[in-house]
Amino acid sequence: xxxxxxxxxxxxxxxxxxxxxxxxxxxxxxxxxxxxxxxxxxxxxxxxxxxxxxxxxxxxxxxxxxxxxxxxxxxxxxxxxxxxxxxxxxxxxxxxxxxxxxxxxxxxxxxxxxxxxxxxxxxxxxxxxxxxxxxxxxxxxxxxxxxxxxxxxxxxxxxxxxxxxxxxxxxxxxxxxxxxxxxxxxxxxxxxxxxxxxxxxxxxxxxxxxxxxxxxxxxxxxxxxxxxxxxxxxxxxxxxxxxxxxxxxxxxxxxxxxxxxxx
Amino acid sequence: xxxxxxxxxxxxxxxxxxxxxxxxxxxxxxxxxxxxxxxxxxxxxxxxxxxxxxxxxxxxxxxxxxxxxxxxxxxxxxxxxxxxxxxxxxxxxxxxxxxxxxxxxxxxxxxxxxxxxxxxxxxxxxxxxxxxxxxxxxxxxxxxxxxxxxxxxxxxxxxxxxxxxxxxxxxxxxxxxxxxxxxxxxxxxxxxxxxxxxxxxxxxxxxxxxxxxxxxxxxxxxxxxxxxxxxxxxxxxxxxxxxxxxxxxxxxxxxxxxxxxxxxxxxxxxxxxxxxxxxxxxxxxxxxxxxxxxxxxxxxxxxxxxxxxxxxxxxxxxxxxxxxxxxxxxxxxxxxxxxxxxxxxxxxxxx
Numbered sequence: 001x002x003x004x005x006x007x008x009x010x011x012x013x014x015x016x017x018x019x020x021x022x023x024x025x026x027x028x029x030x031x032x033x034x035x036x037x038x039x040x041x042x043x044x045x046x047x048x049x050x051x052x053x054x055x056x057x058x059x060x061x062x063x064x065x066x067x068x069x070x071x072x073x074x075x076x077x078x079x080x081x082x083x084x085x086x087x088x089x090x091x092x093x094x095x096x097x098x099x100x101x102x103x104x105x106x107x108x109x110x111x112x113x114x115x116x117x118x119x120x121x122x123x124x125x126x127x128x129x130x131x132x133x134x135x136x137x138x139x140x141x142x143x144x145x146x147x148x149x150x151x152x153x154x155x156x157x158x159x160x161x162x163x164x165x166x167x168x169x170x171x172x173x174x175x176x177x178x179x180x181x182x183x184x185x186x187x188x189x190x191x192x193x194x195x196x197x198x199x200x201x202x203x204x205x206x207x208x209x210x211x212x213x214x215x216x217x218x219x220x221x222x223x224x225x226x227x228x229x230x231x232x233x234x235x236x237x238x239x240x241x242x243x244x245x246x247x248x249x250x251x252x253x254x255x256x257x258x259x260x261x262x263x
Numbered sequence: 264x265x266x267x268x269x270x271x272x273x274x275x276x277x278x279x280x281x282x283x284x285x286x287x288x289x290x291x292x293x294x295x296x297x298x299x300x301x302x303x304x305x306x307x308x309x310x311x312x313x314x315x316x317x318x319x320x321x322x323x324x325x326x327x328x329x330x331x332x333x334x335x336x337x338x339x340x341x342x343x344x345x346x347x348x349x350x351x352x353x354x355x356x357x358x359x360x361x362x363x364x365x366x367x368x369x370x371x372x373x374x375x376x377x378x379x380x381x382x383x384x385x386x387x388x389x390x391x392x393x394x395x396x397x398x399x400x401x402x403x404x405x406x407x408x409x410x411x412x413x414x415x416x417x418x419x420x421x422x423x424x425x426x427x428x429x430x431x432x433x434x435x436x437x438x439x440x441x442x443x444x445x446x447x448x449x450x451x452x453x454x455x456x457x458x459x460x461x462x463x464x465x466x467x468x469x470x471x472x473x474x475x476x477x478x479x480x481x482x483x484x485x486x487x488x489x490x491x492x493x494x495x496x497x498x499x500x501x502x503x504x505x506x507x508x509x510x511x512x513x514x515x516x517x518x519x520x521x522x523x524x525x526x527x528x529x530x531x532x533x534x535x536x537x538x539x540x541x542x543x544x545x546x547x548x549x550x551x552x553x554x555x556x557x558x559x560x561x562x563x564x565x566x567x568x569x570x571x572x573x574x575x576x577x578x579x580x581x582x583x584x585x586x587x588x589x590x591x592x593x594x595x596x597x598x599x600x601x602x603x604x605x606x607x608x609x610x611x612x613x614x
Contacts, residue, residue: 161345162347164312164339164345165341165347168312168332169338169359169407170333170359170362171333179358180347184348186349
C-alpha cells in the first residue's frame with residue numbers, strides 16, 4: 001500500500017513529471033512558436049489546406065475499408081487455436097517494428113508498374129505510384145496492426161460462452177457475430193479504429209517512397225522544411241497537430257459515448 | 264423425449280464412452296458426477312456445441328445428431344450467468360424471439376409473462392451488470408425458456424449461488440418441471456440431485472455407470488464410486504462368506520460378523536449399512552433385527568436434523584438419531600451402547 005507522502009510516491013511523481021514534460025514541451029513549443037498569425041497564414045495557404053483535407057480523407061477511407069476486413073480476421077484469430085498462431089500475430093506486428101521507409105520500399109516492390117499487381121491494377125485503370133491509392137496502401141500497411149491487435153484483444157476478452165449462448169438461443173453464426181460478438185467488443189474495436197486512423201494520418205516514411213505527390217501533410221511539412229526552413233514548416237506542423245488533437249479528442253469522446261451507451 | 268444411443272466422443276485425452284440413456288417427457292433428470300466425469304461434455308453434445316464421433320441423439324422423435332445447434336430445440340443454462348452485457352434484461356429475454364422474427368406485440372407479451380413468473384418485472388430495463396447473482400440466474404432461466412425449448416439443459420446452475428438463492432431457484436425449477444418442462448440437470452452435488460431428481464444418472468470417467476430413481480441409486484449404489492458420491496457414511500470392505508444361517512448370508516467386516524441377504528457368490532466386495540436404519544439402545548435389544556452389536560460412542564455432532572453419532576463396535580458405524588432420542592439415551596463420549604439393524608439395512612455388492 002502506498003501512503004500519500006512516501007518517498008516512493010515522491011520519486012515516482014518526479015519521474016512522471018519528466019515524462020509528461022518530455023512529451024508536452026516540444027508540442028507546446030511547436031504550437032506556440034508560429035503564433036496565431038502563423039497558424040492563420042498556414043491555414044490560408046491553399047496547398048496546405050488541400051493537403052490536410054487529402055490526408056484526413058484518405059486516412060479515413062483507408063481506416064474504414066481496411067478495418068472492414070481486419071475486424072473479422074481479428075475475430076477468427078481470437079477464436080482459433082493452432083500452432084502457428086503466435087507466428088501470424090508476430091507477422092501482423094511487423095509493419096510496426098520495421099523502419100517505415102523500409103515498409104515503403106517493400107510495398108513499392110509489389111505495387112510498382114512492372115509488378116504483377118501493378119500491371120493488373122493498371123489494366124483496370126488503377127495506378128498506385130504518386131496516386132491516392134498508393135498513399136492509402138502505405139497508410140493501411142503501417143496502421144493495420146493497431147486495429148488488429150485492439151480488436152483481437154477485445155474478442156479474446158469475451159469468453160466463447162456468449163457466442164455459444166447466442167447460437168443456443170437460435171441465432172445463426174452471422175447473427176451471433178453482429179448481435180453479440182461485435183457489440184460486446186465495440187469498445188476495444190472503436191479504440192483500435194481511433195489508433196489506426198491516427199497512425200494512418202501521421203504516416204510519413206512509407207508514403208514518401210510511394211507517393212511524394214500528391215502531398216499528404218506529413219510529406220508537405222518535410223518538403224517545406226527542406227525548401228524554406230524551420231519557420232515555414234512550423235506553421236503547417238502546428239496546424240496539423242492542432243487538427244489531429246481536435247479530431248482525436250472528438251473521436252475518443254464519440255467512442256466513449258458509444259460504449260457507455262452500450263454498457 | 265430424449266434418447267441417446269451409444270454415444271462416443273473423444274476430446275483430447277478424455278473419452279465419453281458408449282452413453283445410452285432415455286428421458287421421458289416431463290422428467291427431471293439429474294446427472295451426478297465429479298468434475299471431469301464428462302457431464303458437461305454430454306450436455307454440449309446434446310445441444311450441439313460438440314459433434315459426437317459415434318452414436319445418435321434423438322430429441323422429440325427426431326434424430327438431431329447432425330443438426331446445427333439452432334435447430335435442436337434445447338436451451339442451456341450455464342454455470343455462471345452468460346447474459347449479453349450490452350443488452351438490457353428485457354432484450355436478453357427477447358433475444359430468441361427476435362431472432363425468430365416474432366411480432367413485437369407477441370414478444371412483449373411473452374417477455375412480460377416470463378418476467379412476472381420469474382419476478383423480474385422491476386428489472387427489465389436494467390443492464391446485466393446491475394443484477395445480483397440470483398437475479399442474473401433467473402434472467403438466464405427466463406431467457407432460456409423464452410425460446411420454448413423441448414428440453415431444458417442445466418449445467419450446474421446453482422453452484423455459483425449462496426444457500427438462500429439456491430433454495431429459491433430450486434423451487435422455481437421444480438415448479439417449471441411440474442408445469443411440464445423436461446429438464447436435464449448436471450451437478451456434482453449429491454444433495455442437489457437427491458432434492459431435485461426424478462431420475463438420476465451417475466457418471467464416472469466418461470461412463471454412465473448407474474441410472475434410475477433416486478431411491479434405487481442411493482439405496483443400491485451400483486459401485487463403490489456411486490456410494491462414495493452419494494455420501495453414504497457406513498461403507499466398508501467386506502467378505503461374503505459361503506455359509507448361510509437361517510437363510511441369511513454371513514458377511515465379515517473387519518472381523519465383525521454381520522448378516523445380510525445376498526444371492527452373490529462368496530468373495531470380497533463392499534458393504535453399505537443404511538445410517539438411517541440403525542437403532543441405538545442402552546440395553547441389549549430384543550427385536551427382530553438380526554444384527555446386534557455392542558460398542559461405545561466415539562464422538563457425536565449436531566446436524567440440522569438431530570445428531571450424528573459415531574459408534575465403535577469393532578467397526579466404526581455412523582447412526583442418525585433425533586435430538587429427543589439423544590437426550591433420552593443420555594449419550595456422552597464413551598457411553599456404552601447397543602447397535603441393531605435389520606439384514607435389509609445391510610447391502611453387499613461387488614464393484
